[in-house]
Amino acid sequence: MTDAPELLPLGPDGLLVRxxxxxxxPANRAxxxxxxxxxxxGNPGIAETASSLASVLVKFRPDVIARKxxxxxxxxxxxxxxxxxxxxxxxxxxxxxPVAFGDVHGPDLDDAADAAGLAPDAAVEDICAARLRxxxxxxxxxxxxxxxxxxxxxxxxxxxxTHEVPRGxxxxxxxxxxxxxxxxxxxxxxxGRTAFRCNxxxxxxxxxxxxxxxxxxxxxxxxxxDRLLDDAPPFGGAERFEIP
Amino acid sequence: xxxxxxxxxxxxxxSVQDLGRPGWLEVGLSRGGAADRSAFIEGLAxxxxxxxxxxxxxxxxxxxxxxxxxxxxxxTGAAMRATLDGERLDVGASHFAAAGAVLDVGAAxxxxxxxxxxxxxxxxxxxxxxxxxHGIGGLGRLLRAGDMVPVAPDPAPDAPPTRLDxxxxxxxxxxMPGPQTGLFAxxxxxxxxxxxxxxxxxxNRQGVRLDHEGAPFSTRAQLSHASDFIAxxxxxxxxxxxxxxxxxxxxxxxxxxxxxxxxxxxxxxxxQARAGEELRFRFVSVDEAEAxxxxxxxxxxxxxxxxxxxxxDPRDVADLLTYDLxxxxxxxxxxx
Numbered sequence: 001m002t003d004a005p006e007l008l009p010l011g012p013d014g015l016l017v018r019x020x021x022x023x024x025x026p027a028n029r030a031x032x033x034x035x036x037x038x039x040x041x042g043n044p045g046i047a048e049t050a051s052s053l054a055s056v057l058v059k060f061r062p063d064v065i066a067r068k069x070x071x072x073x074x075x076x077x078x079x080x081x082x083x084x085x086x087x088x089x090x091x092x093x094x095x096x097x098p099v100a101f102g103d104v105h106g107p108d109l110d111d112a113a114d115a116a117g118l119a120p121d122a123a124v125e126d127i128c129a130a131r132l133r134x135x136x137x138x139x140x141x142x143x144x145x146x147x148x149x150x151x152x153x154x155x156x157x158x159x160x161x162t163h164e165v166p167r168g169x170x171x172x173x174x175x176x177x178x179x180x181x182x183x184x185x186x187x188x189x190x191x192g193r194t195a196f197r198c199n200x201x202x203x204x205x206x207x208x209x210x211x212x213x214x215x216x217x218x219x220x221x222x223x224x225x226d227r228l229l230d231d232a233p234p235f236g237g238a239e240r241f242e243i244p
Numbered sequence: 245x246x247x248x249x250x251x252x253x254x255x256x257x258x259s260v261q262d263l264g265r266p267g268w269l270e271v272g273l274s275r276g277g278a279a280d281r282s283a284f285i286e287g288l289a290x291x292x293x294x295x296x297x298x299x300x301x302x303x304x305x306x307x308x309x310x311x312x313x314x315x316x317x318x319x320t321g322a323a324m325r326a327t328l329d330g331e332r333l334d335v336g337a338s339h340f341a342a343a344g345a346v347l348d349v350g351a352a353x354x355x356x357x358x359x360x361x362x363x364x365x366x367x368x369x370x371x372x373x374x375x376x377x378h379g380i381g382g383l384g385r386l387l388r389a390g391d392m393v394p395v396a397p398d399p400a401p402d403a404p405p406t407r408l409d410x411x412x413x414x415x416x417x418x419x420m421p422g423p424q425t426g427l428f429a430x431x432x433x434x435x436x437x438x439x440x441x442x443x444x445x446x447x448n449r450q451g452v453r454l455d456h457e458g459a460p461f462s463t464r465a466q467l468s469h470a471s472d473f474i475a476x477x478x479x480x481x482x483x484x485x486x487x488x489x490x491x492x493x494x495x496x497x498x499x500x501x502x503x504x505x506x507x508x509x510x511x512x513x514x515x516q517a518r519a520g521e522e523l524r525f526r527f528v529s530v531d532e533a534e535a536x537x538x539x540x541x542x543x544x545x546x547x548x549x550x551x552x553x554x555x556x557d558p559r560d561v562a563d564l565l566t567y568d569l570x571x572x573x574x575x576x577x578x579x580x
Contacts, residue, residue: 145471
């Protein structure tokens with residue numbers, strides 16, 4: 001983890017404000033808070049912003065503002081306060097989400113548990129005991145990066161992006177869990193599956209989760225999940241609570 | 245009043261596309277839109293259409309389309325052999341179709357992505373601010389035979405046909421450094437610039453894989469970095485050191501390191517490279533990349549400037565004797 005935030009180019013019309021290049025809880029809070037402040041400035045040269053695990057992407061219009069001028073502006077904002085001390089956003093929710101682990105719904109469970117140095121049953125118990133936070137939405141729409149699992153879950157991505165996982169696949173790597181919003185190829189290991197839909201263009205909002213929200217997994221039998229997938233109740237049978 | 249385009253036959257990866265949906269990165273939706281934005285905007289320029297207009301993207305294979313009403317249309321991008329009621333048409337030009345006419349577009353002879361634009365614009369419903377199909381975004385679906393694509397009426401059916409002569413990009417594809425370029429050792433960057441890559445058959449709107457002979461491109465600590473933002477054009481190295489150039493329908497973030505970002509102006513030549521074609525890369529500075537950047541508005545305006553009247557060789561006109569060749573300006577005679 002680096003000390004001072006970095007300003008880095010990402011494409012000719014993009015600037016990345018990186019608070020850390022490794023996973024870091026304070027850097028995630030910093031990214032959420034810095035982006036919220038940046039949005040409130042209403043800079044006409046900024047086209048769009050978003051936050052990731054530990055950085056903020058600023059897409060700008062080079063025909064309106066030069067990169068150097070924008071860098072100066074962002075640098076001044078960064079110097080205003082210690083962003084790593086920022087608090088979490090208000091209005092967060094806790095989601096309790098049913099997940100079936102192992103077998104057809106989690107073909108890589110044994111492999112992932114092994115990488116974490118646990119028996120498969122203990123691995124499921126471990127993951128369901130964790131209160132995870134939505135660190136960022138991304139990869140595909142509405143899809144949360146959930147963290148942080150205990151340190152023994154700091155397992156690497158697989159070497160090859162070999163297989164496509166279905167919508168709702170619950171995958172794990174680098175102390176994080178992702179329930180997949182849509183079928184996609186991945187280098188992470190699939191340990192389970194949920195009927196929770198992270199994104200549904202027919203719903204308003206189409207992506208129910210927000211960065212800062214929290215999630216817990218409720219283990220269910222494979223056939224219970226099959227029924228949830230068939231019946232498709234709202235949020236795949238998940239419960240939602242406001243976090244005071 | 246909406247009319248339509250009946251899809252009688254179509255390749256397996258054809259879709260309605262526009263210039264994408266900016267503004268959704270916060271929830272994780274990449275912009276998407278046409279795989280070759282420049283060819284797409286050429287079609288808009290040929291028909292004097294605004295940037296928000298949707299058209300049809302065909303990948304490698306064309307299709308057969310029947311016009312329910314008379315309208316102008318344009319074909320741009322990959323060279324696909326096209327005929328209108330049996331008569332050969334030029335790609336990179338606009339044409340006129342009478343009601344009931346059938347447009348037949350064959351397989352690509354050069355390039356991958358071709359665009360069919362209609363003068364009224366495609367009028368499918370707008371979802372999340374766009375009409376384009378976005379696979380990993382779960383928006384829309386690919387075209388199928390039997391589809392009736394709604395089209396708004398041509399506002400100026402008598403406007404003369406136009407053409408654009410596109411100069412194919414030559415030389416290495418330019419890329420600029422990005423947030424992870426520093427993770428690659430200097431000699432790794434040098435061998436990336438020296439490598440001759442071949443576009444792999446593994447390619448789609450999300451990205452294209454590049455094969456090369458020689459050592460894979462390794463970095464320090466590449467499997468444990470925090471996932472971070474991806475830009476369209478990023479060249480991502482998967483864990484085994486194989487590069488993928490990410491295209492319009494890319495993911496918004498990922499953990500595999502990116503060696504750099506292909507300039508938007510050069511990304512069409514990567515998207516249009518056919519399996520087996522060679523690609524080379526050259527790093528340019530951030531300043532050079534920024535100087536080469538153009539807004540879609542600027543690209544459209546300059547393409548409109550470059551338009552010329554589209555005239556056909558009279559020898560290609562099968563029914564020449566039925567034309568009234570006297571007392572009309574030549575452009576008018578030659579218009580389809």
